[in-house]
Amino acid sequence: MNRINPQKLQLSKWTATRPENREKHFLVTELYRDDEGTVLEVELQAVLSRRNQRLPWQNLQDESHWSMGWK
Structure with a gap:
């Protein structure tokens, strides 16, 4: 399982398996955050x-996906 800090995801790079x-x-x-600033969702391009x-x-966090x- 990938260990991720959701606050540092902005402009991060990902590879689809x-x-x-x-x-x-x-x-x-x-x-995308809620009213308290907690990250709920991300937009991938x-x-x-x-x-x-x-x-x-x-x-x-799902390593199967x-x-x-970028690999």
């Missing part, structure tokens, strides 16, 4: 297509 539509490399472009997807930041950095 099972790429779809040739989208393998992603960049965190936005952090595919480097190849510039497509955005929003997901709970905890999903990035995501790995830190």
